Amino acid sequence: xxxxxxxxxxxxxxxxxxxxxxxxNTLLIFGFVIGKIVLYxxxxxxxFFAYFSVLMCALFVLYFISILWFSAGSLYRxxxxxxxxxxxxxxLPFFIGHFxxxxxxxxYTNIQILTLVISLLLALSFI
Amino acid sequence: MGKSLDFxxxxxxxxxRAVLLFHGMTGSPYxxxxxxxxxxxADFDVFxxxxxxxxxxxINIKTVRWEDWYTDSTMHYRNLTQEYEEVYLGGLCMGAxxxxxxxxxxxxxxxxxxxxxxxxxxxxxxxxxxFLMPVGVHTILRYYYSFPERxxxxxxxxxxxxxIAALQKRNTEALDNYPMSCIYELLKLSKWAxxxxxxxxxxxxxxxxxxxxxTSPKSAEFVYKHxxxxxKKYIRLENSYHLVVMxxxxxxxxxxxxEFLNSxxxxxxxxxxxxxxxDDLAETAGV
Numbered sequence: 022x023x024x025x026x027x028x029x030x031x032x033x034x035x036x037x038x039x040x041x042x043x044x045x046n047t048l049l050i051f052g053f054v055i056g057k058i059v060l061y062x063x064x065x066x067x068x069f070f071a072y073f074s075v076l077m078c079a080l081f082v083l084y085f086i087s088i089l090w091f092s093a094g095s096l097y098r099x100x101x102x103x104x105x106x107x108x109x110x111x112x113l114p115f116f117i118g119h120f121x122x123x124x125x126x127x128x129y130t131n132i133q134i135l136t137l138v139i140s141l142l143l144a145l146s147f148i
Numbered sequence: 149m150g151k152s153l154d155f156x157x158x159x160x161x162x163x164x165r166a167v168l169l170f171h172g173m174t175g176s177p178y179x180x181x182x183x184x185x186x187x188x189x190a191d192f193d194v195f196x197x198x199x200x201x202x203x204x205x206x207i208n209i210k211t212v213r214w215e216d217w218y219t220d221s222t223m224h225y226r227n228l229t230q231e232y233e234e235v236y237l238g239g240l241c242m243g244a245x246x247x248x249x250x251x252x253x254x255x256x257x258x259x260x261x262x263x264x265x266x267x268x269x270x271x272x273x274x275x276x277x278x279f280l281m282p283v284g285v286h287t288i289l290r291y292y293y294s295f296p297e298r299x300x301x302x303x304x305x306x307x308x309x310x311x312i313a314a315l316q317k318r319n320t321e322a323l324d325n326y327p328m329s330c331i332y333e334l335l336k337l338s339k340w341a342x343x344x345x346x347x348x349x350x351x352x353x354x355x356x357x358x359x360x361x362x363t364s365p366k367s368a369e370f371v372y373k374h375x376x377x378x379x380k381k382y383i384r385l386e387n388s389y390h391l392v393v394m395x396x397x398x399x400x401x402x403x404x405x406x407e408f409l410n411s412x413x414x415x416x417x418x419x420x421x422x423x424x425x426x427d428d429l430a431e432t433a434g435v
Binding site for chain 1: 210211277280281283284286287288289290291292293294295296324325328329
């Protein structure tokens with residue numbers, strides 16, 4: 022049985038920036054997985070997945086802002102290790118995007134999902 | 149399908165001057181055909197080939213890089229230089245950027261027709277969420293996102309607009325969407341062309357619509373300001389959108405292009421030959 026009160030109590034203690042990272046990270050993983058498995062098969066629905074991709078872009082922006090917010094907060098509190106770890110995930114999507122090709126889009130999407138999962142696990146480890 | 153859209157308008161008697169035309173992003177030689185015919189009638193041999201990834205299916209365009217467009221276009225240009233004494237380049241949208249890019253490397257280009265030059269995507273039909281584009285184009289999302297083509301399809305002329313909308317449904321002559329990966333490659337080509345703009349020495353005629361829906365006159369103004377050419381002319385159209393070679397003022401565009409090329413050519417008709425215009429801004433230009 023999941024103790025929701027305990028989860029809420031834990032979340033209440035967490036900095037907002039960390040919650041924001043966890044939420045946006047989870048949504049991005051879901052977005053990529055659902056997109057890869059279901060949505061992008063309907064290539065004719067251009068308008069639909071155009072908006073879906075816009076939503077994903079917006080989530081990425083929120084994710085980046087959350088990371089910067091968390092890192093700045095950690096630096097302010099003197100926790101340089103915390104401050105230094107997360108910014109790596111700021112660059113990874115661009116790094117992956119730089120090398121990605123259409124022929125290997127599934128491979129690079131999987132790599133992107135993997136990095137997001139690692140980032141989520143890292144965020145959860147701070148709880 | 150792509151190759152079948154290519155056209156070559158060649159005179160029977162050996163012509164000494166040729167124009168190589170480049171079509172725009174997600175377009176095909178179809179959009180340049182009327183211009184090609186007008187140039188042919190003015191005694192130029194005219195060539196226009198489908199750029200890699202274009203004219204087939206929307207998937208193919210996602211597999212090409214800007215270097216493929218550049219290499220293919222350069223190859224066609226070099227082939228023409230073997231056969232003709234004067235080779236001119238002309239392009240619409242991304243084709244104009246390609247023409248400028250080639251001219252920055254090949255000083256012997258005799259002249260450039262740069263129509264609706266697309267260095268920046270800042271026209272009035274660009275959606276409000278455009279500010280998210282840097283994230284989209286530089287991440288894996290570019291292979292998933294396509295910016296749907298919408299009215300007015302680059303045309304102010306409403307009759308032509310319906311025709312183009314019908315063509316876009318076939319997704320061959322023109323696509324009904326701009327894949328983000330294609331925009332990414334265009335922006336990379338544009339960046340490269342901007343960096344090398346000062347190297348372009350060939351005379352250039354810039355024609356841009358004031359109300360261009362895809363790219364504002366800022367692109368043409370950038371070229372005018374930074375190009376190395378001493379002979380440059382900028383005409384701003386008042387009654388067209390992006391597809392200036394098809395829209396309301398197409399005849400004016402053809403007329404100005406022919407007049408400009410004839411003014412540079414040693415083989416042009418003597419009557420219409422005008423002296424090259426140095427640093428001239430056309431009366432409609434507002435730079």
